[in-house]
Amino acid sequence: MKRIFIDREKCDGCKNCTVACMQAHRATPGTVYDLDLLDRKNEARHTIVSDGKGRYTPVFCRHCAVPDCVGACMSGALKKEPDTGHVQYDEKRCGTCFMCVMSCPYGNVKPDKATRSKILKCDFCKDDPEGPNCVRACPKKAIWVEEVEVL
């Protein structure tokens, strides 16, 4: 399966990945020029954590081999797809219990800030044949996609 890897030494905290994620998941079509950067509905699905001393850690969904979020989901809204190994979310089945949020050790499944009625998580840009937009947007190549074997 494919996973996003990070090299925190390379991250400059430019948040270009953040804009790319917002653009990739916006509700209305358009270009990055008309992406509403103030609209909470366009929230990004990852976070860049600063240590306050000029170092940054990009935190992206691991699509874990044994995902705690999937284990915690009672309604079946979160599923690990057998062919890709990616954890995908079905909003229609979600009971909004946020057990997944509580169980993710990386803090990367989060309630959406706009409505608090669903969760936001990385879908690996499943509909984009070119793969995750965040990876393509990183000017430093601090994040990249690698094929890994899962036991």
Place this chain on the structure above:
Amino acid sequence: MNESCYGCSTCASADKPLEGFIAGLPMETSHHRVESQETKCGFGLQGVCCRLCANGPCRITPESPRGICGATADVMVTRNLLRAVASGSGCYIHVVENTALNLRNTAIEKGKFKGPGALERLCKLFGVSGKDDYEKALNVSNAVLNDLYKPEYVKMDLVEKMAYPPRFKVWKELGILPGGAKSEVFKGVVKCSTNLNSDPVNMLLDCLKLGISTGIYGLTLTNLLNDVLLGEPEIRMAPVGLRVIDPDYINIMITGHQHTMFVHLQERLTEPDVVAKAKAVGAKGFKLVGCTCVGQDLQLRGAHYTEIFDGHAGNNYTSEAILATGGIDAVISEFNCTLPGIEPICDELLIKQICVDDVAKKANAEYVPFTFADRGKQSEIIIDKIIAAYKERRPKVKLNLLPEHGYENNLTGVSEVSLKKFLGGSWKPLIDLIVSGDIKGVAGVVGCSSLVAGGHDVLTVALVKELIAKDIIVLTAGCSSGGIENCGLMVPEAAELAGPKLKAVCKKLGIPPVLNFGPCLAIGRLEIVATELAEAIGIDIPQLPLVLSAAQWLEEQALADGCFGLALGLPLHLGLPPFVTGSKVATQVLCQDMKALTGGQVIINGDAKESAELLEKVILEKRAALKI
């Protein structure tokens, strides 16, 4: 990838032979660097990255809708825009200041004026006189300089004399009449510094004000002052493209916008003793090869310089390729469009770089400052240095010419005066053609070439093709002209590409469907045409079926020019947004509300077909309002 292979990743160009030439070069150009700069910062594109203070860079996101200081997206965007417009205005004001100073000094020294007609015209416009041409020129240049040096709180005198009265009235009502042009630049940069102005609309109005001073002085008056010293444009045919480089001569390429800095050198280069110097080292003499806007300026007035001027080789992003031919022996820089990318190429090919105005001091150029009093001495220094470079480099450098590139028979020398003369001394024939619908409308396609709007000249050329196919005649100025002519749209045969009605008009008159007014400074000439057309019909400028496009705008100067277009009330198309879309207020004012303020509006679209349709729609609306 092979270390020496630079051809694997060049950007597209509307000029396919040029694209192939660049792809095959054994050295890197801007066209090669587009790919490695492909990742663009989303905050920067929208204009909401603020680096004005040490708290920054602050960026706008849903979680951080204000900068640390509290600046909103609207404040960040308009501050950044005002900074850019002030800087762009400053650039053009620098050009007009030097031009006026050179005219003034020539008058004092009782030098030569090649355009007496232009001098009379300026005297009439300004309402000044003099006992002879020298005194007249002195009074004209002083009138310009006095205005430029006024403080910001004193309005300039010539604005009312130069502007179309209905426009002047609008500007006065909006409170955007500019004070001293240099002081306006100063005021602009002060206003947008950290924690000063935070009113987006107030800053946008300042942009318009800077647009007026840029347009009237930097653009329009620079042309007219140049006409006095350098001679007025005359319609003629001329060659363009890399074909103009003749390796039998010592070739000098000039980059910039300040043609009056070369008057002395240009004259010297054809004098027998200097030609003899060239012959002594094995060349036939000297030639100036046109490049960037100063090359367009030479081409425009080429009728006066047939002996020294070889023709226009190409625009801003063609300059690296022109140098890479090895046929150029020296570059003289004096203003912008002098890409930093030419430096390593000049080093590699032993091309002598000389800078005559330190605003364009290149890292590896020798600085020989132009001062009017020392111009004689400096011309000799420059000539000797170039001859030495020629002797040194020619045996060592392999030429890589492209003699088949470009076109031989381009219509040039078009100005507001020469075009009117061509039409028989009045605008009536053109107005009649517009009224009858044989010409649906007029599009001014101006500005630069940038490399990311589809590639080098790609959007510009495609848009022009779409417009002429819709029977819209295109008038051009700036580096866009250089691209359009190198793609063959300014030869009379290009009439075949026009719509049936425009094609018939072109064939009857023997002209191409795209008329080249020359350098970006000549945007001022286009605006004189617009004014005179409006005057002849008895309407205001925004009522004309006329649109502007700076499809591939590149620089801060283009933004200042664009603000002039908006102040004139013209619809202004841009292929890429000017880093403002992060602000709802700026976008709303520029694209919508401006229509109620000045009559102008910004139209942003990066697709040639869609853009042409949008512009045609505006033209049709204006026609309908005029009941034609």
